Amino acid sequence: MxxxxxxxxxxxxxxxxxxxxxxxxxxxxxxxxxxxxxxxxxxxxxxxxxxxxxxxxxxxxxxxxxxxxxxxxxxxxxxxxxxxxxxxxxxxxxxxxxxxxxxxxxxxxxxxxxxxxxxxxxxxxxxxxxxxxxxxxxxxxxxxxxxxxxxxxxxxxxxxxxxxxxxxxxxxxxxxxxxxxxxxxxxxxxxxxxxxxxxxxxxxxxxxxxxxxxxxxxxxQERFVWTEKFVQKHFPTRPPNSHKGVNGKGMIIGGSQSMPGAVMLSAKSALRSGAGLLTVAIPDVIHPVAAAHFLEAMYFPCPTEQGYFNGSLDIDFARFDAIAIGPGMGRTQGGEVIVKNVLQQQVPIVIDADALYHLKKMLPLLKNRDLVTILTPHPGEMAHLTGLSIQEVEQNRFELSKQFAMEYGVYLVLKGPFTIVSTPEGKQYVNPTGNQALAKGGSGDILTGIILAFLMQHGKTQTAICNAVYVHGKTAELLVQAKHTHLDVLATDIIEYIPKTLKVLQHKESL
CATH class of the missing domain: 3.40.50.10260 (YjeF N-terminal domain)
Incomplete structure (x- = not known):
């Protein structure tokens, strides 16, 4: 439509x-x-x-x-x-x-x-x-x-x-x-x-x-509403003989001593959304906390300075099918070095949160990338990237996000009510799901994890992103319909309800 x-x-x-x-x-x-x-x-x-x-x-x-x-x-x-x-x-x-x-x-x-x-x-x-x-x-x-x-x-x-x-x-x-x-x-x-x-x-x-x-x-112009019909048409299925390696080997880079939860929310949501193997690169000072929080991920503790990444990241990126970077990593010089390093790797990447802050200084690098790059800014982060005010972004969401995606050759996910997904070719897809329950800290970190997981399981980048955004919003809707109000939903509630959403979308279970 x-x-x-x-x-x-x-x-x-x-x-x-x-x-x-x-x-x-x-x-x-x-x-x-x-x-x-x-x-x-x-x-x-x-x-x-x-x-x-x-x-x-x-x-x-x-x-x-x-x-x-x-x-x-x-x-x-x-x-x-x-x-x-x-x-x-x-x-x-x-x-x-x-x-x-x-x-x-x-x-x-x-x-x-x-x-x-x-x-x-x-x-x-x-x-x-x-x-x-x-x-x-x-x-x-x-x-x-x-x-x-x-x-x-x-x-x-x-x-x-x-x-x-x-x-x-x-x-x-x-x-x-x-x-x-x-x-x-x-x-x-x-x-x-x-x-x-x-x-x-x-x-x-x-x-x-x-x-x-x-x-x-x-x-x-090619602006579409991404409906449930499209979600179901493009939803991935796993053959009986699949194994963890073919369902995606992903990495999430983020976290800091003052914000350990953000990267853990992203990691947990990626696992809940079907990532086959997940490695979490985190500052070594929060490794014990993260490892105790969930057991399904592998960990790559990194050297720190005052609780943040110090810029050293000795990783063989070729091992991974996709990388997400940014949740909770902070705005230090060490984080900036790591973002620049990741941008130059030959692997699809999802850039969110503090990584978007650092990206402002590195926008020319986006044009030189020839692999999938996904940016997930909220209006404030979009304002920072473009040098505009938040009000200017909100008043011109469609055109600004399209221009940015085409200029830099990226997939841009402009978050908010009716999140807009813009492709490098200028096509745009509007997400109809979601509610006020998502207006809470941690929601964006969860979306990053879902996008990472779906990116590794869908055949096309655009369908992966649109399905991820739809599932994220639909989960909030189902939570409020079932047992919550718009006020009391926590980010962790959304993660735990993702399985319910996936069942509903696959017609295997009703609300």
Whole structure:
């Protein structure tokens, strides 16, 4: 499922009409039919429904939706917010068809008090006010109406395509419909996966209106939602005669006297996620703690200075299929030396946490690497790497991560709600799983371990990363569904619940 911008959606519509031969009114009819069908599944015919119609195609969809719902005996009032003469084009055609079907509308203009008195009495409010073309500050009366809708605490609010007032491409939001459900048309819009705009969507579902895939492929960049279907399609399987050596020989480099837990979380999650053999390179001062914590890994104690790596790392890297570096290693000179050493090795690497801090000084080395390199920054680390502010990163997550991945030839995992995986070729994959329980120390270390393990077991790097991110988020979801709240989940809880997630994804066990 592709994610599109507003401009791309306009191009898709134009291509469908001009190149394929659909008519505009046919697309509007398809949209209204698909959304009405979904609405009828969500509510019963005893509910009092108000459809708020604005100008443009979003308003036209409202007329079609209203006509369909009325034909099935739903109690529907359509409120047309703009003056009648403002309704033009195919929206006007939909309006005329609605009237010729024997139905009436209410006009907001000169009936404001009546509208204000009725609005709190509706059970369902369907938002067809403003579409994907909206930019800038809202004008009257839309701003005031949106405030009144949001004040209706009893009504269920359903937005068509996007919540009115939100930009399709994301960004700051001044005033917008707070939807309980958004039925988006044909393809999700980019703003549904960035904050703060994503917080206005409520639950989001996609209504297919019959646009042929060729139109979407021709007119949009390669941004995809990585769904459970893709996870299952690309999930690795082990033949009966497999052994530990063929399931990946990995190394994790990290830890320090003040942060021994980070590298242990990464190591334990890698083992839980199927790594065949794992070696953990750690400062010698924390070796006894780590070795007592879990028995399944091998250890490579390294010389230290004041509890941190001193820069000496005499390892035969050719023995390993992949390496992860960074969790808990600290920001000392010794750590910087080790990161630079690892970057020059001919082995796939995952770079996280403090290794990303050191990487800022070594970015040119990335361009010289011809093997897989995976970076896993959160927004703060991405800001450090790019020299931007965190706010600038968050406002432009898609484009910044794509540019960085292509410029340096890396796979970039920009963490956060709706983590984005960008490939060196510029393809992007958005992860739909996860929740607030992951906003806690240690979560990122766990993801590093899962990525390392999956990298050694999947055939393709992109599918390994996307599956790892999905499993990480899905585990948090299952934990909260089963026995936890968003507040009390610990990083170690996530590790111990990974087996449950793997079983669920393989359809071997239900929650």
């Amino acid at each position: 592709r994610i599109v911008t507003a401009a791309e959606m306009y191009d898709i519509d134009a291509y469908t009409v001009q190149k394929i031969g659909f008519s505009e009114d046919m697309l509007m009819e398809n949209a209204g039919q698909a959304i009405a069908s979904r609405v009828m599944k969500e509510i019963n015919d005893h509910k009092k429904i108000s459809i708020l119609v604005g100008v443009g195609n979003n308003g036209g969809d409202g007329f079609v939706i209203g006509r369909i719902l009325k034909s099935f005996d739903f109690q529907v009032d359509i409120w047309v917010i703009p003056p009648k003469e403002k309704i033009k084009g195919i929206a006007k055609q939909a309006f005329e068809v609605y009237k010729r079907s024997g139905y009436d509308v209410h006009f907001y203009s000169q009936n404001e008090q009546h509208f204000n008195s009725l609005l709190p009495n509706y059970d369902v409010i369907i938002d067809c006010l403003l579409g994907i073309g909206v930019k800038g500050t809202l004008r009257s009366p839309y701003k005031e109406i949106i405030k009144k809708v949001n004040a209706c605490k009893v009504a269920r609010v359903i937005s068509v395509d996007i919540p009115s007032g939100v930009s399709a491409d994301g960004g700051e939001v001044n005033e917008a419909i707070q939807a309980d459900l958004t039925v988006t048309i044909q393809a999700p819009k980019m703003g549904a996966y960035t904050y703060p705009s994503a917080s206005f969507y409520g639950e989001m579902i996609v209504a297919d209106i019959g646009i042929p895939p060729i139109a979407i492929e021709h007119c949009s």
